[in-house]
Amino acid sequence: MSFQKKLKAAAVGNNSLLCVGLDPVPERLPDAVMGKDDPVLYFNKKLIDATADLVCAYKPNFAFYGALGEIGWSTLKATVEHIPSHIPVLVDAKVGDIGSTAERYAHMFFGELAADALTVNPYMGGDAVAPFLEYSGGAVEAAERCVFLVCLTSNPGADDFEKLAIDGCPLYRRVAEKALEWNAVAPCGLVVGATQGKAIRGLRELAPELPFLLPGVGTQGGDLESAVRQGQFASGGGLLVNASRGVIYASDDSDFETAARRAAEALRAAINRFRSPPPG
Amino acid sequence: MSFQKKLKAAAVGNNSLLCVGLDPVPERLPDAVMGKDDPVLYFNKKLIDATADLVCAYKPNFAFYGALGEIGWSTLKATVEHIPSHIPVLVDAKVGDIGSTAERYAHMFFGELAADALTVNPYMGGDAVAPFLEYSGGAVEAAERCVFLVCLTSNPGADDFEKLAIDGCPLYRRVAEKALEWNAVAPCGLVVGATQGKAIRGLRELAPELPFLLPGVGTQGGDLESAVRQGQFASGGGLLVNASRGVIYASDDSDFETAARRAAEALRAAINRFRSPPPG
Numbered sequence: 001m002s003f004q005k006k007l008k009a010a011a012v013g014n015n016s017l018l019c020v021g022l023d024p025v026p027e028r029l030p031d032a033v034m035g036k037d038d039p040v041l042y043f044n045k046k047l048i049d050a051t052a053d054l055v056c057a058y059k060p061n062f063a064f065y066g067a068l069g070e071i072g073w074s075t076l077k078a079t080v081e082h083i084p085s086h087i088p089v090l091v092d093a094k095v096g097d098i099g100s101t102a103e104r105y106a107h108m109f110f111g112e113l114a115a116d117a118l119t120v121n122p123y124m125g126g127d128a129v130a131p132f133l134e135y136s137g138g139a140v141e142a143a144e145r146c147v148f149l150v151c152l153t154s155n156p157g158a159d160d161f162e163k164l165a166i167d168g169c170p171l172y173r174r175v176a177e178k179a180l181e182w183n184a185v186a187p188c189g190l191v192v193g194a195t196q197g198k199a200i201r202g203l204r205e206l207a208p209e210l211p212f213l214l215p216g217v218g219t220q221g222g223d224l225e226s227a228v229r230q231g232q233f234a235s236g237g238g239l240l241v242n243a244s245r246g247v248i249y250a251s252d253d254s255d256f257e258t259a260a261r262r263a264a265e266a267l268r269a270a271i272n273r274f275r276s277p278p279p280g
Numbered sequence: 281m282s283f284q285k286k287l288k289a290a291a292v293g294n295n296s297l298l299c300v301g302l303d304p305v306p307e308r309l310p311d312a313v314m315g316k317d318d319p320v321l322y323f324n325k326k327l328i329d330a331t332a333d334l335v336c337a338y339k340p341n342f343a344f345y346g347a348l349g350e351i352g353w354s355t356l357k358a359t360v361e362h363i364p365s366h367i368p369v370l371v372d373a374k375v376g377d378i379g380s381t382a383e384r385y386a387h388m389f390f391g392e393l394a395a396d397a398l399t400v401n402p403y404m405g406g407d408a409v410a411p412f413l414e415y416s417g418g419a420v421e422a423a424e425r426c427v428f429l430v431c432l433t434s435n436p437g438a439d440d441f442e443k444l445a446i447d448g449c450p451l452y453r454r455v456a457e458k459a460l461e462w463n464a465v466a467p468c469g470l471v472v473g474a475t476q477g478k479a480i481r482g483l484r485e486l487a488p489e490l491p492f493l494l495p496g497v498g499t500q501g502g503d504l505e506s507a508v509r510q511g512q513f514a515s516g517g518g519l520l521v522n523a524s525r526g527v528i529y530a531s532d533d534s535d536f537e538t539a540a541r542r543a544a545e546a547l548r549a550a551i552n553r554f555r556s557p558p559p560g
Contacts, residue, residue: 023381063377063384069392070353077350094377096401097343098435098495100525101303101372104343112349121376123403123430125437150403155378157405160458161451166444171451178440215378245380 003116003146003187004211004238006088011056011237015279016268017228019090019213020051021244022060022079026068032254038071043256044079047248050257054264057117057240058083059213062093062109080113088116090213090240094150096121096128106135114139117146119191119213122175126182133186142186146211149179152203154193154216172199176206189213194227194241201230211238218246218267228274236279241271283396283426283467284491284518286368291336291517295559296548297508299370299493300331301524302340302359306348312534318351323536324359327528330537334544337520338363339493342373342389360393368396370493370520374430376401376408386415394419397426399471399493402455406462413466422466426491429459432483434473434496452479456486469493474507474521481510491518498526498547508554516559521551 001009011017024040036042048058065076080089091113095105109115110132120132132147152162152172162172179188192203194216203212212231217224224241231239247267251259272279281289291297304320316322328338345356360369371393375385389395390412400412412427432442432452442452459468472483474496483492492511497504504521511519527547531539552559 025384061377061381061384063375063381063388066353066388067384067392069388070357073346073350073353092377092381094375094401094404095343097341097372097374098433101341101343104305104341104347108343108346108349112347121374121401121403123401123441124374124433124435125440125442127435127437128433129437153378153404153408155404155407157407157409160405161403161454162405164446164451164454166446166451171441171444171446174441174444 010087014053016056017239017241017271018055018268019057019059019240019242020055020247021242023064023244030252030256041075041078045082046257047260048082050261051264052084054268057088057090059090059092090117091115092119094119094121096124099127099131102128102131106132110135110138119148122149146187146189148189148191148213151175151190152192152196154195176203213240215242218243225274236277243267290367294333296336297519297521297551298335298548299337299339299520299522300335300527301522303344303524310532310536321355321358325362326537327540328362330541331544332364334548337368337370339370339372370397371395372399374399374401376404379407379411382408382411386412390415390418399428402429426467426469428469428471428493431455431470432472432476434475456483493520495522498523505554516557523547
């Protein structure tokens with residue numbers, strides 16, 4: 001099944017465009033998990049169990065596992081394996097390097113980790129992206145995965161390079177144009193910050209059929225209504241609205257699971273208010 | 281001691297601007313190491329022992345360790361620990377993400393791994409770079425590390441975005457200009473592909489005192505003479521000329537150590553021919 005079909009099935013099944021970012025920081029874990037063998041894994045499993053019927057995808061960010069040192073890889077792998085197989089897993093790593101190195105990252109995330117989708121930084125251009133589109137060693141075939149190109153991000157630094165104009169056209173749109181070309185090789189998506197206002201509409205017009213990962217709602221303060229209305233497909237959907245800290249740290253007490261569930265329910269409902277056609 | 285001083289001391293001590301990339305692929309290891317407990321680590325240690333008096337730095341690329349799965353982190357950490365303490369370690373990971381995530385990558389590479397320097401992808405702008413400049417949790421202080429910004433790379437895809445002109449100034453020069461600003465916060469360097477001809481001279485004129493990591497000699501076919509002559513400081517040095525596959529896979533037989541040493545000696549000598557003032 002293609003990534004987009006898997007995503008749509010999860011979105012319809014759970015009536016949700018919410019993607020939960022599994023980005024645990026050891027210092028922020030609730031006391032209730034601290035005695036466990038692998039506290040981060042225990043925390044993640046409880047969060048997944050509490051929210052798996054409320055999301056369209058999960059997005060673990062590799063940095064949070066790499067920073068754990070030696071235990072990081074097994075924690076990430078066991079986390080991914082705990083996610084129900086019908087929910088897509090988008091690994092956020094924003095990698096990008098020359099071909100022989102990019103092939104190793106593709107092997108890491110698509111081969112060893114069996115991710116459904118991966119974020120890739122486009123700065124180094126087409127031959128640095130190609131190995132992610134073409135990797136053939138994993139359990140999931142290339143046509144069933146999705147490569148999300150970092151396009152227009154939610155942070156203030158997006159002004160530094162992403163929005164610079166090349167003959168009147170901002171760099172991030174050049175990235176989106178290339179992503180449309182690369183999408184002919186294997187399925188692509190775009191990372192589009194929820195804080196980016198009407199630029200989201202422009203990108204949706206340019207790339208009407210590429211899925212968008214929308215980070216930046218919640219902690220980063222993006223305007224949810226505008227992001228959802230402008231970012232969704234004409235037919236609805238096509239969006240992964242990501243929230244991390246607002247959900248996983250909804251409570252730092254022993255009620256962290258129910259608090260995460262409540263936060264996820266509230267966000268799902270908030271997103272659904274702005275979907276058209278309305279879900280259901 | 282600042283990164284630049286440490287680099288200079290190693291370069292003078294070993295009469296070398298050669299940086300060896302430790303990028304092992306399990307399938308390419310010599311038969312002679314295959315029976316070992318951790319073949320990649322054994323291979324790396326032998327390579328380091330064979331070349332530590334010939335290099336100014338080592339550059340392990342994280343992708344090659346991440347791709348090993350569960351053993352990757354301990355292999356990378358033990359590799360870094362095996363490098364003599366007077367030789368700088370530049371970890372190549374080309375990471376970049378919003379602040380809270382970038383802080384985790386900084387913790388991973390500067391905190392847990394105690395790298396002297398790290399490559400960072402600038403696409404997401406200043407606040408995505410800042411956590412690498414400001415990280416304070418490691419054994420090495422910020423002022424003693426170096427953040428190498430991916431600027432102009434050696435691959436054909438450099439044409440896709442890096443060379444696009446913004447008001448007549450290519451994007452990669454905008455990156456270099458920002459790196460000069462960031463260098464006021466903590467020491468920065470630039471990744472400049474050895475294949476990039478006279479653009480290297482232009483970047484050296486723009487940033488006369490930032491160290492350049494020059495990948496792309498050897499397998500990638502960069503012009504060594506032009507890269508060294510145009511990339512070095514006016515006073516000489518300031519360059520890490522990287523070679524990976526040409527050194528570490530100089531032989532796939534039991535003589536891999538002596539072959540790597542010979543390849544490193546030849547490259548060091550080839551680089552030294554183009555240094556001015558001449559070394560020694």
